[in-house]
Structures are given as structure tokens and as C-alpha cells.
Amino acid sequence: MVKAGGIFVCILIIGLDIAAGILGLEAEVEQNKEKHLRLWIFECKEPSPEAFKLGLGAAAFLSIAHVLANLLGGCYNCICSQDDLQKASPNRQLTMACLVFTWIILAVGLSMLVIGTLSNHKSRASCGLTHHHFLSIGGILCFVHGLFCVAYYVSATATEG
Numbered sequence: 001m002v003k004a005g006g007i008f009v010c011i012l013i014i015g016l017d018i019a020a021g022i023l024g025l026e027a028e029v030e031q032n033k034e035k036h037l038r039l040w041i042f043e044c045k046e047p048s049p050e051a052f053k054l055g056l057g058a059a060a061f062l063s064i065a066h067v068l069a070n071l072l073g074g075c076y077n078c079i080c081s082q083d084d085l086q087k088a089s090p091n092r093q094l095t096m097a098c099l100v101f102t103w104i105i106l107a108v109g110l111s112m113l114v115i116g117t118l119s120n121h122k123s124r125a126s127c128g129l130t131h132h133h134f135l136s137i138g139g140i141l142c143f144v145h146g147l148f149c150v151a152y153y154v155s156a157t158a159t160e161g
Contacts, residue, residue, distance in 0.1 A: 006153075006154070006157060009068070009072050009153060010150045010153060010154070012068065013065050013068055013069050013146060013149050013150055013153065014146045014150060016061045016062075016064055016065035016068070016146075017061070017062065017065045017142050017143060017145050017146025017149065018142075018143065018146060019061050020057075020058045020059075020060075020061035020062040020065065020139070020142040020145075021058070021139045021140065021142035021143045021146075022139070023054045023055070023057045023058035023061065023139070024054070024055065024058040024113055024116075024135050024136065024138045024139020024140075024142055025135070025136055025139040025140075026054050027050075027051040027052075027054035027055040027058060027116065027117070027120075027135040027139070028051070028116070028133065028135040028136040028139065030048050030050040030051040030054060031048045031051035031116070031119075031120055031135060033048065034046045034047070034048045034051075047119070047120045047121060047122055048120045049120070049122065051116075051117075051120040051135065052117055052120040052121055052122075054135075055113055055114075055116050055117030055120065055135055055138075056117055058113050058117075058135075058138065058139060058142065059110055059113040059114055059117060059138075061142075062106065062109060062110055062113065062138075062142050062145060063106075063110065065142075065145065065146065065149060066102065066106050066145070066149065069102065069149035069150075069152060069153050070099075070102075072153060073099075073149075073152050073153040073156040073157065074156060074157075091155055091158055094151070094155045095152060095155040095156045098148050098149075098151045098152035098155060099152050099156075101148045102145060102148045102149050102152055105141055105144055105145045105148060106145060108141060109137075109138050109141030109142055109144075109145055110138070111138075112134045112135070112137045112138030112141065113134070113135065113138035113139075115134045116134030116135035116138060117135070119134070
């Protein structure tokens with residue numbers, strides 16, 4: 001039963017991250033459909049309400065996937081010092097490496113999605129520096145986040161047992 005539950009959790013995390021990635025990429029497509037005028041590095045564009053909704057959904061799914069992976073993966077064998085890390089088993093080291101990478105990818109990916117989403121808010125119809133590809137980069141990072149979250153979950157639960 002534990003294996004079936006673990007497989008379900010992995011599929012759920014991957015599913016949420018894939019959904020977030022697809023929504024981020026679709027938001028980029030919708031954003032590019034809007035009218036814009038570009039002069040060197042400055043750009044004037046209309047915000048896309050559809051891109052705003054899709055970007056918001058992508059950020060929400062990414063956040064939910066991260067919370068689930070961290071809550072269900074747990075931190076049974078937390079490493080608090082460099083000595084603990086060097087003395088830890090390879091599986092515990094892998095667990096901590098994956099945990100650190102999931103947090104870094106979350107920070108960068110969520111930042112990209114939020115910046116891209118906010119540039120499509122209704123009150124942001126203005127001119128300024130270009131904000132190209134933030135949504136698509138955030139969407140791609142959602143896929144990478146899913147891989148590291150599953151690796152973290154699997155290695156954390158293997159360490160537990």
C-alpha cells in the first residue's frame with residue numbers, strides 16, 4: 001500500500017508541475033497575440049487578460065506542487081551542518097541536494113511567472129523595458145521543478161524507511 005501511495009504522490013506532483021508548465025507556455029502564446037510597438041529595448045503593449053489568468057494558474061500549480069512535495073517528503077533526516085553532510089549516507093546527501101535545487105528552481109520559476117503575469121495585469125498598460133519570455137522560461141522551469149521534486153520525494157521516503 002505504501003508503494004501505491006508513493007506512486008500516486010509522484011504522479012500528482014508531476015501532473016501539477018506539467019499543468020503549470022503548459023499554462024506558463026500558453027500564457028506566453030496569449031501574451032504574444034496582443035498588439036505591441038517596439039523601439040530598441042523599449043516596448044509599448046496592451047496587457048492580455050487571458051495571459052494573466054493562465055500565468056496566475058501556472059504560479060498556483062507550481063506552488064501547490066512544491067508544498068505537496070515538501071510536506072509529503074518530509075525532513076526526517078535534516079542535515080544542519082557541513083559535518084553532518086559529509087558523514088551522511090549518499091541517499092541523504094541526494095535528498096538534501098534535491099531539496100536545495102527544488103527551492104532554487106521554485107524561487108526562479110515562480111519569480112519569472114509572477115513578473116510575466118503582472119506585466120499582463122489590466123492596470124499595467126504602459127511602455128517600458130521588454131519583458132519577453134518570462135512566462136515561457138517560468139513554464140519550462142516548472143517541468144524541471146517536477147523532476148527534482150519527485151527525486152526529492154523518492155530519496156526522502158527511501159531514507160525514511
